[in-house]
Amino acid sequence: MGSKLQYRSLPRSFCAVLALGLAVFFGPAMRGADTVPAAGSAGHPFRMAFTSSIFSEVNEADARAAMKVWIMTLASEHNIVVDPDPHIFGTVAELLAACRTNPIDGVGLVATEFARLNQEMKFDRLGVGEYSGGITENYLVLVRRDSGIERLDQLQGRTLNVLTSPRTSLATVWLDTVLLKAGLKPCADFFGQVNHRNKAALVTLPVYFHQADACLTTSNSFRVQGELNPQLTKQLQVLAVSPDIVPACFAFCASGNASLRPQILKEMTRMDETVAGKQILTLVKADRIVEAPLSRMDSSLALLAEHERLCQEPGPVGIAKK
Numbered sequence: 001m002g003s004k005l006q007y008r009s010l011p012r013s014f015c016a017v018l019a020l021g022l023a024v025f026f027g028p029a030m031r032g033a034d035t036v037p038a039a040g041s042a043g044h045p046f047r048m049a050f051t052s053s054i055f056s057e058v059n060e061a062d063a064r065a066a067m068k069v070w071i072m073t074l075a076s077e078h079n080i081v082v083d084p085d086p087h088i089f090g091t092v093a094e095l096l097a098a099c100r101t102n103p104i105d106g107v108g109l110v111a112t113e114f115a116r117l118n119q120e121m122k123f124d125r126l127g128v129g130e131y132s133g134g135i136t137e138n139y140l141v142l143v144r145r146d147s148g149i150e151r152l153d154q155l156q157g158r159t160l161n162v163l164t165s166p167r168t169s170l171a172t173v174w175l176d177t178v179l180l181k182a183g184l185k186p187c188a189d190f191f192g193q194v195n196h197r198n199k200a201a202l203v204t205l206p207v208y209f210h211q212a213d214a215c216l217t218t219s220n221s222f223r224v225q226g227e228l229n230p231q232l233t234k235q236l237q238v239l240a241v242s243p244d245i246v247p248a249c250f251a252f253c254a255s256g257n258a259s260l261r262p263q264i265l266k267e268m269t270r271m272d273e274t275v276a277g278k279q280i281l282t283l284v285k286a287d288r289i290v291e292a293p294l295s296r297m298d299s300s301l302a303l304l305a306e307h308e309r310l311c312q313e314p315g316p317v318g319i320a321k322k
Contacts, residue, residue: 046080046260049087049095050108054248055283056165057198060088063283070276080263092116105256106264108284110169110248111300117251118301123294125261127250127268129286131167131220135296136244138219139171142236144207149214152240153184157192158213161203163221164196167247167285170300171216173307174242180310200225208235246300248284249292265291 048071055063067086074080087104089095092113098104099121106127109117128135143149162172176186184190195212197203200221206212208231219241226233250268252261271277272288281287 044257045083046106046257046264047083047087047102047104048106048108049089049098049104051092051095051110051113052088052090053110053113053169054108054166055088056285058283064088066276066279066283070271070274070280073274073276074264074267078263078267080260080267082260082264096120103255104253105260106250106252108248108250110166111246111297112169112173112304114249114251114297115301115304118297122254123251124254125252125265126292126294126296127252127265127289128246128292128296129166129248129281129284130288130290131286132223134244135246135290135292136299137167137242137247138244139168139174139216139242140219140222140238141175141214141216141240142204142207142222143214143239144210144235145237146235147213149239152179152182155214155239156184156190159193159195160187160191161195161197161206161212161215163200163203163215163217164198165285167218167220168216169247170245170303171218171242174245174303175216175240177303177307177310178240180307180313186311204232204236208232214239244299245303246296249297250289251294 048067050063050067052060052063058066064086067088068084071082071084071086074082075084087095087098089098092109095107095109096117107117131137141152141155143155149155162168172187179186179190187194200217203215203217204222204225207215222232222236252265268289269291271281281289
């Protein structure tokens, strides 16, 4: 076979070192940002928050350092008043608790988290990651062509590999929904084993080498792998494909700092033009950020609503499906 697909990655502690260097260089320009009024008062800095789910293959410290580099660049080069401390939360519950005492102006998160937060907060604009020319993803269930598997129900009790990244935030939700609509159990109970992997090669190659029965990945990832390893597309076939789905976003709070929003949005759409911005895009698995209306999340919200409804319906023997 050809060479395996290689993901871009950040050297260990690179972001932290770069952030420290910029902190020394831009220190005088940033001192005022540390003492500005809190969000909600006149002239407050634009305050950003993120959930850890939005970042891929990097720990929280490095993600925060990379974000700080970009924020410091905004403050120094574009004179945009931004809170110098990017707030990163492990869960939506933690983010909501923090917002009650220290409101935010915008938050980066995956679609499942957006659906939860959308019930508690009002948003009015989005910045969405574009990858391979589009902001949506299609999820694929792949099997070997010679496996004899032609229907999803034939995968019961078998092994499934799942690609884990910000762009697959709704992958198992979609597959759960497909299985439940067919009268089957959700992934966790339907498959004999479910393995989550953050490298595309670790998801598809075991299927190719008969070490797993099926995999759940994205059409973009499979296309790129197929370009590098043509044998993959020859030996693996698509068993099921999802509709277009927006997997993640940066949502602007309707009650946030509206005066700074145009500048922040403009600089987000130019992230791919700077070194600091490209590092952030690498972390969130995007080529660039584009502005989008709130309605672009409708399909994702509809999928999550259908999934919740199906999970609450009684099963064949009167027991609620998990």
